[in-house]
Amino acid sequence: MVPQYSSSRENYLKAIFHLQEVHGTVTTNDVASEMQTRPASVTDMLKKLKAQKLLLYEKYKGFKLSTEGRKVALQIIRKHRLWEYFLVEKLRFGWDEVHEIAEELEHIGSKKLIDRLDEFLGFPKTDPHGDPIPDSQGRWTLTRQVDLLNLPVNQQAEVSGIGDQSAEILELLNHKHIGLGTRLEVKKKFAFDNSIELKIKNQSPVTISEHVAKNVFVKYDDE
Amino acid sequence: MVPQYSSSRENYLKAIFHLQEVHGTVTTNDVASEMQTRPASVTDMLKKLKAQKLLLYEKYKGFKLSTEGRKVALQIIRKHRLWEYFLVEKLRFGWDEVHEIAEELEHIGSKKLIDRLDEFLGFPKTDPHGDPIPDSQGRWTLTRQVDLLNLPVNQQAEVSGIGDQSAEILELLNHKHIGLGTRLEVKKKFAFDNSIELKIKNQSPVTISEHVAKNVFVKYDDE
DNA sequence: AATAAAATTTAGACAAATCTAAAAAATAAA
DNA sequence: TTTATTTTTTAGATTTGTCTAAATTTTATT
Ligand SMILES: [Mn+2]
Ligand SMILES: [Mn+2]
Ligand SMILES: [Mn+2]
Ligand SMILES: [Mn+2]
Numbered sequence: 001m002v003p004q005y006s007s008s009r010e011n012y013l014k015a016i017f018h019l020q021e022v023h024g025t026v027t028t029n030d031v032a033s034e035m036q037t038r039p040a041s042v043t044d045m046l047k048k049l050k051a052q053k054l055l056l057y058e059k060y061k062g063f064k065l066s067t068e069g070r071k072v073a074l075q076i077i078r079k080h081r082l083w084e085y086f087l088v089e090k091l092r093f094g095w096d097e098v099h100e101i102a103e104e105l106e107h108i109g110s111k112k113l114i115d116r117l118d119e120f121l122g123f124p125k126t127d128p129h130g131d132p133i134p135d136s137q138g139r140w141t142l143t144r145q146v147d148l149l150n151l152p153v154n155q156q157a158e159v160s161g162i163g164d165q166s167a168e169i170l171e172l173l174n175h176k177h178i179g180l181g182t183r184l185e186v187k188k189k190f191a192f193d194n195s196i197e198l199k200i201k202n203q204s205p206v207t208i209s210e211h212v213a214k215n216v217f218v219k220y221d222d223e
Numbered sequence: 224m225v226p227q228y229s230s231s232r233e234n235y236l237k238a239i240f241h242l243q244e245v246h247g248t249v250t251t252n253d254v255a256s257e258m259q260t261r262p263a264s265v266t267d268m269l270k271k272l273k274a275q276k277l278l279l280y281e282k283y284k285g286f287k288l289s290t291e292g293r294k295v296a297l298q299i300i301r302k303h304r305l306w307e308y309f310l311v312e313k314l315r316f317g318w319d320e321v322h323e324i325a326e327e328l329e330h331i332g333s334k335k336l337i338d339r340l341d342e343f344l345g346f347p348k349t350d351p352h353g354d355p356i357p358d359s360q361g362r363w364t365l366t367r368q369v370d371l372l373n374l375p376v377n378q379q380a381e382v383s384g385i386g387d388q389s390a391e392i393l394e395l396l397n398h399k400h401i402g403l404g405t406r407l408e409v410k411k412k413f414a415f416d417n418s419i420e421l422k423i424k425n426q427s428p429v430t431i432s433e434h435v436a437k438n439v440f441v442k443y444d445d446e
Numbered sequence: 447a448a449t450a451a452a453a454t455t456t457a458g459a460c461a462a463a464t465c466t467a468a469a470a471a472a473t474a475a476a
Numbered sequence: 477t478t479t480a481t482t483t484t485t486t487a488g489a490t491t492t493g494t495c496t497a498a499a500t501t502t503t504a505t506t
Pocket of ligand 3: 325
């Protein structure tokens with residue numbers, strides 16, 4: 001039997017993993033705000049994760065996932081993203097309504113379940129938000145992407161990922177018909193507020209703020 | 224937002240519902256043994272369920288589900304059985320390996336998820352064990368389910384469940400081309416050893432022993 | 447270097463779900 | 477109808493995860 005961890009512990013591992021990826025480093029306060037909880041609760045949990053050897057931690061000095069902790073985090077992320085893919089591709093959910101549900105489904109234990117699901121879905125490489133899905137060994141293919149602020153004007157590109165994945169930004173993008181795989185190009189950048197005008201084929205131009213642009217990643221053939 | 228109950232409470236509701244269905248009545252000890260827990264823990268939980276108006280309970284006098292408790296129990300059962308159907312029909316699990324996983328999946332909250340799943344599966348009426356799946360209003364179609372010993376002669380019926388689920392009986396039934404969904408009728412009952420002769424369309428008659436007949440359940444429309 | 451501010455941890459509490467041991471009530475047997 | 481047995485409930489603990497308030501440590505500012 002594979003060791004099982006509580007949903008709460010799995011959520012902490014996942015949060016720590018994400019923060020480690022973005023900044024190189026994580027703090028107690030970072031985790032507290034990511035998890036919508038109190039710093040004192042984070043400290044409590046850090047001790048428990050350390051006791052389970054999922055975390056390297058010395059009080060006041062900082063912490064990071066152990067090799068085992070990282071492995072567990074990647075499996076939760078794998079489950080989260082496969083379930084999101086399932087919800088969108090098989091149950092016709094919108095990409096902006098699957099995160100909450102996947103947040104629960106990711107804690108279902110069976111390894112066989114998730115490997116069968118992966119197979120059923122045809123071994124998808126990325127989830128509905130463009131994020132890579134780790135394989136059953138916890139590996140993923142790194143795709144390099146640029147955010148829209150850094151996409152050259154008039155360069156055709158394809159949306160390949162979203163940074164911030166709040167329901168709010170997804171709703172906004174949805175409304176403007178911007179989604180994974182959307183082909184677009186930047187027509188104008190306004191220096192005043194760094195807003196950007198985009199053109200999607202067969203649509204009238206749309207404008208997005210700097211805040212949004214920073215969170216939309218695209219890939220394009222750079223010759 | 225629909226009220227949410229803990230997995231533990233949902234499991235208790237389900238257990239109480241099942242015991243109510245089988246016997247007309249449930250006791251603290253029944254629940255304890257069904258849930259693999261202690262009578263004292265059951266009493267603790269009965270008080271909590273009563274406080275939430277899911278249970279009608281007076282100490283030492285007995286208890287039963289309230290209308291609301293029954294409704295909740297039926298929704299958990301609906302989810303359990305739909306997930307079992309999904310696991311068998313879509314992920315190619317054996318019918319003998321899905322129960323444990325469904326025991327976890329049944330606690331996922333989203334109502335939309337389960338209704339979409341139902342639709343995706345084509346609104347199945349029974350789970351892989353032949354048990355009826357309640358619809359989204361908690362209703363199920365009452366089809367008379369009897370074992371083959373009690374099926375009237377010449378009454379067309381459909382195999383809807385197997386009692387004993389050992390590999391041995393499954394092998395025997397498999398050999399005789401009897402499985403879930405098989406349409407058949409009883410042509411003759413032999414008083415000598417209670418063996419039974421069956422007819423399946425386009426096949427020559429087959430005989431099964433009393434022991435086998437007792438473990439094959441069928442349903443038929445009772446007019 | 448001394449002080450102020452911020453981050454982190456500890457102390458002590460609470461709710462949920464479970465347990466063991468003991469008490470109380472209901473039921474069965476004598 | 478007493479007495480014995482079984483069932484059910486209570487009392488008091490324990491574990492997990494969370495919280496507030498206070499103490500401690502680190503970091504930033506004079
Ligand atoms: Mn989660
Ligand atoms: Mn995602
Ligand atoms: Mn369950
Ligand atoms: Mn079943």
